[in-house]
Amino acid sequence: MDETSRFKLTVVDHALRLFAEKGYEATTVDEIAEAAGISRRTFFRQFRSKEDVVFADHEAQLAQAEAFLGAATGDPWDAVCEAVVGVFERFSQTRELAARRYRVVRQVAALRDREIVTVFRYERLFTDYLRSRVAGVDDLALIQFTAAVTATHNYLLRRMVRGRSEASPGDLRAALAAIPRLGRESAGELVVAVFPRDMPPGRIADLLAHRLGNL
């Protein structure tokens, strides 16, 4: 983490503490600036608004994930999973801050909405990256993969900040590895179709047609 990011994180830390103590609406930018020992002008050089402070670390995370993917050279599907694990690891390191954010966000409808929009940006980043790196893969397979990957990360992160789980980055990695990559190139892959014994033949036909259409 560079100097600017560390500085921003200190301000974020003070702001979230004040939001938790006094409420989000009741806390002014002047109070945040005073608590962080900076001027109002310096605050607005770093953040566009009070709301931006709440999501500043997401912005940093998104930038880091994008940089990671830009430099990745191996299997693109693995790269997306590793980018996600990287985000999770960094949130684990600033767990108290993430937990405090969670408690503030869930009480303010506008912040909850903004969080949903922010989370969606990770999904779009991963989709755009995969599209640019894998050829000949059904776009739907790609979309399903990034949706499941992002949802998995968010689920484990939410449990962590609520103190309901001690999931490690390794647990996340295993959960991500279990997400199928339907569009994966089939070289050297043996396809075995497995269905519940009671599945209707029509559905089996649909599944097979779809699966084989992707290979």
Add this chain to the structure above:
Amino acid sequence: MDETSRFKLTVVDHALRLFAEKGYEATTVDEIAEAAGISRRTFFRQFRSKEDVVFADHEAQLAQAEAFLGAATGDPWDAVCEAVVGVFERFSQTRELAARRYRVVRQVAALRDREIVTVFRYERLFTDYLRSRVAGVDDLALIQFTAAVTATHNYLLRRMVRGRSEASPGDLRAALAAIPRLGRESAGELVVAVFPRDMPPGRIADLLAHRLGNL
């Protein structure tokens, strides 16, 4: 569709046409009311704001999907897929309106954000429903399923309103059927593990542990 819904849809239709012609910001509620032949007061009895008009049919869709799930009696995973197909079918029937909305929404950042939040409500509806109906299934499997299901629907819907796809409800049904239900009860199911020949043993072990942990 009941009388009130049909009436609302007429107002939505006029509003989206005006937004497309004059721009969203430049169009006033008075202009919408006049075009729809209703009073300002009647408008505000149906919609809380100008923004609400844009997403009114999503509200109706969500209510219908919720009612469908509430009445569904068969396999809960199938019920979610059928609820999604129902939403898609209804959007197909008002395709011009959905296409006009798409063109308006993509030009206004606030509306794009609101759409992301709206879309997320479907995902949460499906997750809550599945949680209430299936027992003993890993929550993660459930989350991954509803994320992939919702993303699949949104992808095909977006292509439809952009005029880039003629995907039918049957195509959507097949694409949804291909999404694995990892947490599915294993009674009568034969498990065969299939991996690419070049997969590292560590990753195979992770995948097996995760998959078997869910059964």
